[in-house]
Amino acid sequence: MSRILVLTAIEDELGRARLPDGVRVIYTGVGKINAASAATLALLTLHPDLVINYGTAGKINETLRGLVEVSTVVQRDMMAMPLAPRGRTPFAPELDLLTSGQSGVVCGTGDSFVTSSDPWLIENNVDIVDMELFAVAQVCRRHGLPWRAFKFITDDANDLAHQDWTANVKDGEGLFWDTLDRIR
Template identity: 65%
Template sequence: MSDGILVLTALDSELDVERAPKGFRVVFTGVGKINTTIATLAAIVAEKPKLIVNYGTAGKLNSALHGLVEISDVIQRDMNAEPLAPRGTTPYSPELDRLTSGRDGFICGTGDSFVTSADPWLVANKVDVVDMELFAIAQVALRHDIPWRAFKFITDDANDAAHEHWTANVANGQDLFWDAMKGVRA
């Protein structure tokens, strides 16, 4: 397929590829920013999409959130090059500090760790949800001038029970996601 919608998600347990509508291609990236970057680049070369959509699970920091949420902005919660630059800032590349989809939504903090406790920096930066892939996807999309959107299904409260709740809820957002994709065009 060429010139369609590329859906990127980390794991096959999050999304049933058989449910993808015509014009949508689902690619599993694996967990974390490195795996996601590699898979996103390969998928862009192979698929030549007009739109990239990230679907994934997320822990919430904003207690008002539940179900499926759309993400407007993403930051790297684990970029910490102090003292060269403040946490969350990529040294010598300030254009990469905060990436935006151009849509209304919530703020996601991406990092290569599973969040299980409060982090004052995340609160201070108004991060609503945390994941492990979106920043990589958004950065590759930006570099290739491809618009992106992201939808996160809230599986847990990013606390000490997060791993149990994530495991129990990882597959529960599929219906909401596929419903949200009705009417989405590249």
């Protein structure tokens, strides 16, 4: 049986009540630095075969609902102009776009809670926004481990996002555990 590591920001997003055998859950904390630090420590100590990031997300693509799988992740807040265009890490082009190898949506990760329209997200075909996935995917890339990501759409990434997130944060937990049961 493979060892699966599930990384999620906070316990409010995913409790351990339905935790199956062979799966570990680590709470990383919110944001890219917390996620990168926790992911690195977890990979070095637990030696998983697969890393799964589960969390909540705001939607940019109005057609999305429920639980979605992420195929690609970008950094929506890498802004090092004029050294590189927004979303690109200067002097490290391999970090622009990380892919899971699965079909799904495009996620834009950043250290801000999105509460208003951002034309760059639409122009770059970003479907959803979160605050941890790019860091998790980058740590996995550096350690040669496969990753997958599932995000539950809690809000519309608008001025009501904080209220909607609070009201919906727990609603994706059961959907995620059901999905994990199917892919294990």
